[in-house]
Amino acid sequence: MAVIRRLPRYYRYLADLLRVDIKRISSKELSERMGITASQIRQDLNCFGGFGQQGYGYNVETLYKEIGKILGVERRFTTIIIGAGNMGNALANYENFKKRGFDLIGIFDISPNRVGQYINGIEIMHMDRLEEFMKTHVVDIAILTVPSHATAEVAEKVAELGVKGIWNFSPQDLKLSHNVVIENVHLSDGLAVLGYRIKEMEEQEQKKKDKQN
Amino acid sequence: MAVIRRLPRYYRYLADLLRVDIKRISSKELSERMGITASQIRQDLNCFGGFGQQGYGYNVETLYKEIGKILGVERRFTTIIIGAGNMGNALANYENFKKRGFDLIGIFDISPNRVGQYINGIEIMHMDRLEEFMKTHVVDIAILTVPSHATAEVAEKVAELGVKGIWNFSPQDLKLSHNVVIENVHLSDGLAVLGYRIKEMEEQEQKKKDKQN
Numbered sequence: 001m002a003v004i005r006r007l008p009r010y011y012r013y014l015a016d017l018l019r020v021d022i023k024r025i026s027s028k029e030l031s032e033r034m035g036i037t038a039s040q041i042r043q044d045l046n047c048f049g050g051f052g053q054q055g056y057g058y059n060v061e062t063l064y065k066e067i068g069k070i071l072g073v074e075r076r077f078t079t080i081i082i083g084a085g086n087m088g089n090a091l092a093n094y095e096n097f098k099k100r101g102f103d104l105i106g107i108f109d110i111s112p113n114r115v116g117q118y119i120n121g122i123e124i125m126h127m128d129r130l131e132e133f134m135k136t137h138v139v140d141i142a143i144l145t146v147p148s149h150a151t152a153e154v155a156e157k158v159a160e161l162g163v164k165g166i167w168n169f170s171p172q173d174l175k176l177s178h179n180v181v182i183e184n185v186h187l188s189d190g191l192a193v194l195g196y197r198i199k200e201m202e203e204q205e206q207k208k209k210d211k212q213n
Numbered sequence: 214m215a216v217i218r219r220l221p222r223y224y225r226y227l228a229d230l231l232r233v234d235i236k237r238i239s240s241k242e243l244s245e246r247m248g249i250t251a252s253q254i255r256q257d258l259n260c261f262g263g264f265g266q267q268g269y270g271y272n273v274e275t276l277y278k279e280i281g282k283i284l285g286v287e288r289r290f291t292t293i294i295i296g297a298g299n300m301g302n303a304l305a306n307y308e309n310f311k312k313r314g315f316d317l318i319g320i321f322d323i324s325p326n327r328v329g330q331y332i333n334g335i336e337i338m339h340m341d342r343l344e345e346f347m348k349t350h351v352v353d354i355a356i357l358t359v360p361s362h363a364t365a366e367v368a369e370k371v372a373e374l375g376v377k378g379i380w381n382f383s384p385q386d387l388k389l390s391h392n393v394v395i396e397n398v399h400l401s402d403g404l405a406v407l408g409y410r411i412k413e414m415e416e417q418e419q420k421k422k423d424k425q426n
Contacts, residue, residue, distance in 0.1 A: 002215065004409055008402035012386075071405055072412040086306065090299035096384050096401045101408065141407060165411045167404060171309050173225075181414055183407040185400075188309045189221035191380060192284055194354060194396040195314065196217055198378045199285040201394055 003044050007067055009034065010044070014064040026057035073101050077165075078138055080106040082154055083145035084114045084124045087169055091143060092119040102141070106133055134161040141165040148172055155182075216257050220284055222247065223257070227277040239270035289314050290378075291351055295367055296358035297322040297330075297337045300382055304356060305332040315354070319346055347374040354378040361385055368395075 013034055017025060027045075031038040045063070048070055068074065079102050081088045091097070092107060107124045109115055115126045125133065133139075142158040144151055144166060151170040158166065159178035168174045168184045176182065226247055230238060240258075244251035258276070261283055281287070292315050294301045304310070305320060320337045322328055328339045338346065346352075355371040357364055357379060364383040371379065372391035379395045381387045386397045 005402075005406055007409070008399070008405040011405070012399070012402075071409050073405075073408075075408070075412060077408055077411070086299045086303035090303055091400070093299065094400065097404060100401050100405060102401075102404055140411060141404075164414065165407045167407055179414070181407060181410040183403055183410070185403055186221070186225070187304070187307065187398075188313045188315075189218075189225075190396055190398055191310060191315055191354075192221040192224070192286075192313060193218055194378045194380055194394060195286075195288070195290055196220070196284050197394040197396070198290070198353060199288060201377065201392070 003047050006036070006044055007071055011064065011067045011071060011073070014060055014067065017060045018064060022060055024057050024059055030058070076101050076103055077140040078103050078105050079141040079143055079167075080104070080108065080133075080139050081143045081145060082108045082127070082130075082158070083147075083169075084109040084111075084117075084119065085145060088143075088145040089119055091145065092122070105137060105139070108133075130157070131161060134158075134163075139163050141167060143167045143169070144174075145169045216260050219249070219257055220280055224277065224280050224284060224286075227273055227280065230273045231277060235273055237270045237272055243271070286314055289316055290353040291316050291318050292354040292356055292380075293317070293319040293321065293346075293352050294356045294358060295321045295340070295343075295371070296360075296382075297324075297327045297332065298358060301356075301358040302332055304358065305335065318350060318352070321346075343370070344374060347371075347376075352376050354380060356380045356382070357387075358382045 013030065027038040027041045030041055034041070045058070048066065079097070081092055081104065084092075084107050088107065088109070092104060097104065104120070104122060107119055107122050108127050108130055109124050110127050114124050117124050139158075139161075140163065142155075142163045142165075144154055144158075146154050148170045151168065151172065151174065155166055155168065155174050155176060159176050159180045163180060165181040165183070166174060166176075168182060171186065171188070173184045174182050226243070240251040240254045244254055247254070258271070261279065292310070294305055294317065297305075297320050301320065301322070305317060310317065317333070317335060320332055320335050321340050321343055322337050323340050327337050330337050352371075352374075353376065355368075355376045355378075357367055357371075359367050361383045364381065364385065364387065368379055368381065368387050368389060372389050372393045376393060379387065379389075379393055381395060381397045382400075384399065384401070387395050389395065
């Protein structure tokens with residue numbers, strides 16, 4: 001699973017290489033660009049059949065396509081956003097999702113100020129219309145950007161109505177009995193890692209100073 | 214580094230346990246709750262001195278405090294947000310940041326419609342005032358939620374003005390020559406992992422069906 005979490009990153013880096021017409025790359029070079037050790041890269045890519053060749057490195061296009069297949073990028077997913085606040089708006093406008101195979105087909109909210117407004121050409125519908133919508137559309141993924149206290153209830157509802165996956169932006173981890181894949185986003189985890197790395201940098205700088213004195 | 218990225222998650226789970234007054238936990242139980250293998254948990258926590266005891270498990274409070282120390286949660290960081298669009302707004306309103314030690318002290322934008330407005334009690338200032346602001350305030354972290362094309366320039370500017378870390382929400386990875394810690398957020402990576410897991414679930418369900426026939 002840890003490898004899977006790194007695959008989207010490999011995929012992005014390989015896309016960047018293709019864009020500047022780089023045709024092959026060694027694990028060492030890829031390592032320097034991505035900030036992952038070369039041995040980790042070899043180990044990761046070996047998990048998926050090892051597309052590298054000793055002395056040659058990796059064929060960028062082949063690797064890009066293979067990782068794309070594993071990730072299922074040729075498959076398109078339909079998504080709805082529930083909660084049209086700031087985060088919902090930001091995600092609805094996120095240009096990269098469509099490129100990566102995720103099509104937004106509906107936005108829902110309960111606020112009278114929001115219902116009837118449009119985001120990126122899509123009308124915000126009242127939650128009352130969710131059930132009818134999901135009976136007439138295939139919805140693969142529900143993106144939940146509702147307030148924390150409402151998340152569990154909304155999640156149960158979309159699970160019952162048949163979504164396959166939930167992308168949860170509330171700080172509380174979701175757990176459901178249904179057969180639904182859940183990805184919990186924890187933005188503050190990223191900030192905590194940043195804080196840790198700043199603290200580490202400061203400590204190293206302090207050590208350098210101490211040595212000079 | 215991979216361990217470090219898991220620490221905020223351990224920290225959150227342990228906080229949840231403390232909240233319901235659970236005093237000790239085995240790596241097996243923790244494993245079931247977190248969806249990480251027990252051996253991974255033992256290996257991770259051993260990296261930091263191994264606070265577990267055979268047959269007893271981990272003391273939740275001790276472990277929580279130790280991980281907190283490693284993450285530097287007692288340290289507070291000052292942050293500014295540059296770019297007061299939807300994502301900037303969402304982050305400015307994110308209740309968890311303050312709890313986790315990150316204090317928002319300034320918000321900047323260039324749009325005349327936004328400058329002078331308030332988010333969460335903080336006035337949105339024009340970018341023209343950034344330099345003066347950073348000369349009179351210690352800013353540890355700049356959170357960049359500006360449009361992609363503007364990100365590199367703004368990042369260079371805040372780095373020159375002395376931030377220690379940048380949290381970058383633009384889809385393009387940032388690289389700077391300065392001594393600044395950068396965390397690039399790639400929201401679509403999370404969505405790609407969700408897509409992969411849905412595909413995997415579907416394939417397993419298909420296999421089950423095939424067996425039944």
